[in-house]
Amino acid sequence: MMPEEVDVVVLGLGTSGEDLALQLLEAGLDVAGIEPQLVGGECPYWACIPSKMAIRAASLLAEARRVDGVAGQAQVTPDWSQVARRIREEATGGWDDTAAVARFESKGGRFVRGWGRLTGPRTVSAGDHSFTARLGVVISTGSKPAIPPIPGLAEVAYWTTHEAIAADPLPDSLIVLGGGAVGCELGQVFSRFGVEVTIVEGQDRLLPLEEPEASHVITAALEGDGIHLRTGARVEAAANRDGQIELTLEGGADISADRVLVATGRAVDLSKLGLAEAGIDAAARFVEVDDRMRAGDGIWAMGDVTGKAMFTHTAFHQSAVVAADILELDPPPIDYESLPRVTFTDPEVGAVGLSEMQARERGQDVAVAVKNVPSTFRGWLHDTDSQGLIKLVIDTENGTLAGATVVAPNGGEVLGLLSLAVHQKTPVDVLRNMTYAFPTFHGGIGEALGAYARGTGKVIDPAYTTSGYFD
Numbered sequence: 001m002m003p004e005e006v007d008v009v010v011l012g013l014g015t016s017g018e019d020l021a022l023q024l025l026e027a028g029l030d031v032a033g034i035e036p037q038l039v040g041g042e043c044p045y046w047a048c049i050p051s052k053m054a055i056r057a058a059s060l061l062a063e064a065r066r067v068d069g070v071a072g073q074a075q076v077t078p079d080w081s082q083v084a085r086r087i088r089e090e091a092t093g094g095w096d097d098t099a100a101v102a103r104f105e106s107k108g109g110r111f112v113r114g115w116g117r118l119t120g121p122r123t124v125s126a127g128d129h130s131f132t133a134r135l136g137v138v139i140s141t142g143s144k145p146a147i148p149p150i151p152g153l154a155e156v157a158y159w160t161t162h163e164a165i166a167a168d169p170l171p172d173s174l175i176v177l178g179g180g181a182v183g184c185e186l187g188q189v190f191s192r193f194g195v196e197v198t199i200v201e202g203q204d205r206l207l208p209l210e211e212p213e214a215s216h217v218i219t220a221a222l223e224g225d226g227i228h229l230r231t232g233a234r235v236e237a238a239a240n241r242d243g244q245i246e247l248t249l250e251g252g253a254d255i256s257a258d259r260v261l262v263a264t265g266r267a268v269d270l271s272k273l274g275l276a277e278a279g280i281d282a283a284a285r286f287v288e289v290d291d292r293m294r295a296g297d298g299i300w301a302m303g304d305v306t307g308k309a310m311f312t313h314t315a316f317h318q319s320a321v322v323a324a325d326i327l328e329l330d331p332p333p334i335d336y337e338s339l340p341r342v343t344f345t346d347p348e349v350g351a352v353g354l355s356e357m358q359a360r361e362r363g364q365d366v367a368v369a370v371k372n373v374p375s376t377f378r379g380w381l382h383d384t385d386s387q388g389l390i391k392l393v394i395d396t397e398n399g400t401l402a403g404a405t406v407v408a409p410n411g412g413e414v415l416g417l418l419s420l421a422v423h424q425k426t427p428v429d430v431l432r433n434m435t436y437a438f439p440t441f442h443g444g445i446g447e448a449l450g451a452y453a454r455g456t457g458k459v460i461d462p463a464y465t466t467s468g469y470f471d
């Protein structure tokens with residue numbers, strides 16, 4: 001059969017692919033979209049949206065339990081079925097993409113349900129369909145859960161985040177493998193809905209990619225929720241035992257639970273995309289791209305498949321770059337150094353730029369200004385859930401922020417101001433001398449920098465040092 005001619009083929013109509021395809025269709029291009037699973041991809045069906053919906057419910061439960069102004073402790077009864085219903089009916093429409101496919105087709109898109117692969121520089125096949133793309137092909141095939149090579153793991157019915165997000169009812173007990181952002185977020189949610197949760201993390205602390213102080217606060221918060229934490233723990237084997245899943249840890253200890261959720265990161269599989277046909281290295285970990293997201297002549301890649309900060313906001317930004325490049329407009333620049341990231345635990349961990357250690361490893365001369373959230377007015381007012389800190393890593397050579405971390409209620413929102421500062425290389429003097437609304441969590445930024453200006457080098461809020469967050 002002769003290939004159909006289109007302007008652009010989008011391989012993978014997930015988070016970034018759907019976004020791009022709709023932009024190109026609206027600009028009048030002829031677009032073919034190939035998607036084997038759900039149009040919209042990971043974020044709306046299995047990741048950001050349903051997980052944050054569950055987090056919202058879990059946080060409200062915790063807040064209700066903390067509420068002031070009622071006689072005795074507020075009584076709340078968790079009911080996961082309500083959350084599961086909301087995820088099923090409101091967030092994901094029962095994991096049904098009919099509306100998304102219709103939206104794509106109503107704008108003139110040619111939709112193919114299937115796995116696609118490149119068959120040449122500008123040609124793609126998917127099942128019985130083949131396309132030639134006049135302008136080019138966009139690879140937006142995402143990532144998948146990275147499953148660690150633990151003996152026996154393949155034989156137990158472990159969960160990935162897909163099964164966890166769709167779970168209803170919840171199990172009585174759950175082991176979460178991986179204490180990164182996703183493991184901590186989901187572990188806290190399920191614990192607050194009554195599941196006995198154990199988090200196993202191979203590194204010596206939770207959230208190992210974030211500042212150690214953030215790990216400290218989150219460890220205390222999760223322990224406060226009753227979660228069992230095993231850090232510095234390596235799993236050596238997995239097996240089914242007496243109706244449960246048993247994990248053997250290095251050193252011989254066994255732990256078991258009804259379910260095991262594997263949340264040990266994401267991996268990209270380039271082996272089945274036909275990349276070599278288009279001159280792209282299929283043995284690489286990710287698709288290499290330039291600053292216009294070009295992977296070759298007439299080939300772009302975007303989203304998780306590029307391995308650059310696997311977040312939806314990265315995917316959307318990259319999709320805007322690809323759209324502009326294809327439409328011969330000026331692409332919005334991407335500054336990966338100032339990409340923000342948020343772990344939506346309670347309290348939230350928002351971070352941007354470099355950690356103190358990363359900056360020092362790069363040879364940057366840095367000082368640190370810290371404000372402990374409970375010692376801000378807002379934190380003190382907030383009382384029971386106000387653990388946290390604002391940590392600013394200051395590049396002393398140029399007087400700007402190399403990075404910043406906020407661990408606080410709504411820490412991801414406080415991060416907005418700091419993201420702008422890192423992105424725009426705002427002098428810390430400007431941040432110190434501006435007026436902050438009183439009493440706010442972000443007012444702690446001014447307080448941290450005030451303390452910094454009064455001292456030299458590493459200035460630590462006194463309340464902070466006594467809290468023992470610092471080694």
Ligand SMILES: Cc1cc2nc3c(=O)[nH]c(=O)nc-3n(C[C@H](O)[C@H](O)[C@H](O)COP(=O)(O)OP(=O)(O)OC[C@H]3O[C@@H](n4cnc5c(N)ncnc54)[C@H](O)[C@@H]3O)c2cc1C
Nearest residue numbers: 012014015016041042047048116141142303304310311312
């Ligand atoms: C539990 C969880 C929570 C998360 N929470 C957040 C969050 O709060 N904020 C945030 O910014 N990020 C979050 N993320 C990350 C975010 O979901 C991803 O970075 C984002 O969805 C990646 O988009 P993408 O377009 O690269 O890939 P995807 O959305 O995964 O889309 C890729 C698509 O390509 C399709 N595909 C694969 N192979 C082929 C093929 N051969 N042919 C055709 N199609 C193919 C797939 O079926 C898929 O639909 C979370 C991730 C997880 C797992």
